[in-house]
Amino acid sequence: xxxxxxxPSTLSVQEGDSAVIKCTYSDSASNYFPWYKQELGxxxxxxxxxxxxxxxxxxxxxxxxxxxxAKHFSLHITETQPEDSAVYFCAAxxxxxxxxKLVFGTGTRLLVSP
Amino acid sequence: AAxxxxxxxxxxxxxxxxxTLKCYPIPRHDTVYWYQQGPGQDPQFLISFYEKxxxxxxxxxxxxxxxQFSDYHSELNMSSLELGxxxxxxxxxxxxxxxxTQYFGPGTRLTVL
Numbered sequence: 001x002x003x004x005x006x007x008p009s010t011l012s013v014q015e016g017d018s019a020v021i022k023c024t025y026s027d028s029a030s031n032y033f034p035w036y037k038q039e040l041g042x043x044x045x046x047x048x049x050x051x052x053x054x055x056x057x058x059x060x061x062x063x064x065x066x067x068x069x070a071k072h073f074s075l076h077i078t079e080t081q082p083e084d085s086a087v088y089f090c091a092a093x094x095x096x097x098x099x100x101k102l103v104f105g106t107g108t109r110l111l112v113s114p
Numbered sequence: 115a116a117x118x119x120x121x122x123x124x125x126x127x128x129x130x131x132x133x134t135l136k137c138y139p140i141p142r143h144d145t146v147y148w149y150q151q152g153p154g155q156d157p158q159f160l161i162s163f164y165e166k167x168x169x170x171x172x173x174x175x176x177x178x179x180x181x182q183f184s185d186y187h188s189e190l191n192m193s194s195l196e197l198g199x200x201x202x203x204x205x206x207x208x209x210x211x212x213x214x215t216q217y218f219g220p221g222t223r224l225t226v227l
Contacts, residue, residue: 036218042221043204043220043221044157045218046215089157093214100170101170102147102157102159106155107155
């Protein structure tokens with residue numbers, strides 16, 4: 001089955017800096033890669049996603065890149081703000097198969113200091 | 115916009131008791147997923163339903179069962195509770211089985227004493 005690895009487990013940055021979180025996946029058939037932000041006591045919130053037919057996607061301060069050959073994808077947050085502090089999870093799934101369970105990475109705790 | 119609703123938000127049970135968790139998907143979403151998240155861990159897939167039929171199954175113990183009803187809400191039934199069942203349980207919904215985006219609810223925190 002699919003296995004997703006995520007690094008780093010914790011990341012501390014100063015406000016205004018950029019943050020990069022990296023994930024690798026094992027199943028080359030996976031074709032959908034969402035990123036979720038989880039604040040304490042809340043459910044995961046989808047912040048951006050990318051499909052395997054796209055190499056990069058951007059939404060304001062957040063961008064995701066995908067390298068299908070190397071089977072890795074990354075989340076980039078620019079101009080970080082204290083409210084970006086949370087746990088971020090990457091995930092992978094098989095789209096359009098009826099078996100679209102998400103396999104999550106182990107999470108990255110991002111701390112943005114003012 | 116309407117979100118996924120889960121109830122109860124918090125639940126405390128004794129060992130060997132039974133618990134029922136409820137999930138109300140976003141209106142017009144017919145696909146529901148259940149995930150379990152232990153302390154400091156990532157969510158783990160339990161089971162999913164599409165159009166009231168079980169569509170996929172993950173690492174769900176035999177003590178757990180689930181179903182989806184005609185109004186698309188889903189219930190996760192957990193029997194013979196163990197201390198290790200203490201976790202956050204999330205429900206997510208999708209517009210249909212061919213849509214990849216999953217929207218998560220706020221979760222139910224189950225504590226087994």
